[in-house]
Amino acid sequence: MKRLVLIGVCTVLSACGGTHGLRDENPNLSSHTDKNVASYVECARAKWAALSPAAAGSSKGEEGHVSATDKEGAHELLDVTSDGKGAQVTMYERQNMKKNYNSRYREEAISCL
Numbered sequence: 001m002k003r004l005v006l007i008g009v010c011t012v013l014s015a016c017g018g019t020h021g022l023r024d025e026n027p028n029l030s031s032h033t034d035k036n037v038a039s040y041v042e043c044a045r046a047k048w049a050a051l052s053p054a055a056a057g058s059s060k061g062e063e064g065h066v067s068a069t070d071k072e073g074a075h076e077l078l079d080v081t082s083d084g085k086g087a088q089v090t091m092y093e094r095q096n097m098k099k100n101y102n103s104r105y106r107e108e109a110i111s112c113l
Helices: 002-019 037-049 104-111
Strands: 029-033 056-060 063-069 075-082 087-094
Touching: 029 104, 037 056, 037 063, 037 075, 037 087, 037 104, 087 104
Parallel strands: none
Antiparallel strands: 029 087, 056 063, 063 075, 075 087
């Protein structure tokens, strides 16, 4: 039984590991949208899901998050916070430096604004 719990914990931690520490870096995008948090999160999640099957999004009340990790080493994260007139969107990303920069995640995040 302890092994099953340990395996479950390791699985959850490895799934989250791709975006761990991204907020410690400077954001690659900071912008405002007139959409509410839930609407923006769903738009970005759907567009990022087309780029990465590991894309996920969630929103609860005044804040939301969208994350994606792809097989080419890109780790992407959006933090969305209500600001009374819509939402503030902040994007963090880390990509494999050995590959060309993939701007598609940023472009899709911008297209949802």
